[in-house]
Amino acid sequence: MADEKRLNPIADILANEVEELRHGKGQPQFDNDDFPSADKVKAVGERVGFVSRDSVAVKQDETQVAVEVRKPYRWTTGRNRTTTIRASDETINLFDKVATKLKLQKGVVLERALAAFIRETGVDVDD
């Protein structure tokens, strides 16, 4: 190592500089009490885009608000039962044509047809 140092005198110059610094020649003077507070440093940094990268815990209340914003949208018709009706081909074909023509579900056609029939005949069904 001694031979290497002779070949590289800059190492000696560096060692001398460190030694002078160690003995207070040109040593920077600083005192931790003189430094600006963390809050002030943070504020100056944030002005030029140096912001906190630490993760921040989200309060539970904020989470609940986010979850309760909206419930899933559901729409039900109540038409969930089936029945079998014996009828002629012509009647069944007519039923299909009416539903297709009006672009309605068959359950809706049946509801409207019954309502019309009740109005027409005046039959009392509320007993």
Place this chain on the structure above:
Amino acid sequence: MPIIVFASSKGGAGKSTSACLLANALANTGANVTVIDADPNRPLTRWASHAKLPDNLKVVTNKDESTILAEIKESAANSEFVIVDLEGVASVTVSYAISRANLVVIPVQGSHLDAVEAAKAVRLVRNQEEAFERKIPFAILFTRTSPAIRGRTLASIEQNFKEAGYPVFTTQLLEREAYKAIFSCGKTLYQLTSSHSSNIDKAVHNSEQFALESIRIVRGLPVEHPDSLGQGQHDEPNVAEVA
């Protein structure tokens, strides 16, 4: 004793390598050196865990932005030199470390992307200087430059920095296999042998030039051109402008 901070909001600019080289060179003079690894990727912590470091060179790991100021204060009380390797982002941790620095080294590779991020670090330094009425010495350090050629992009960036009044290290950390071997072999620069890498003497010389220049900036002394420091053994590139 001095706190020397390595800052650039761009990753891969050479912060960890140059911080490690400075720590190696200063510890080799016999100085007591503490390196604070404040990079979340922990490159120097990993290096230290594999390397057999001399007693006067220590690497400590900083947890997060809430601990960096206390870590610097404690290290400064126990060491002759404190070297802080920061993360490659614009963060509060960087602001905190710079607020305590006696020298801010801003590594830059010869690319405009690095130069833009270096300018951000300079802006932060100057804002702190203005806000706190405290002089914070800083200088741009070109890293991974070619020993043989000097590209036009690098020359253009260097010229831009000088025109903007940014101090630039006269020493450039050259692209050296030995600098990579430090990390791949888990050694200090001074523990490497010819079986690990070639041109170790040139790498040592280059890193000591950088260390010497750093100390002179800290001491407020004029920086001499590396050509005039020491005699012979110069690692100055044979400068040639190339496209």
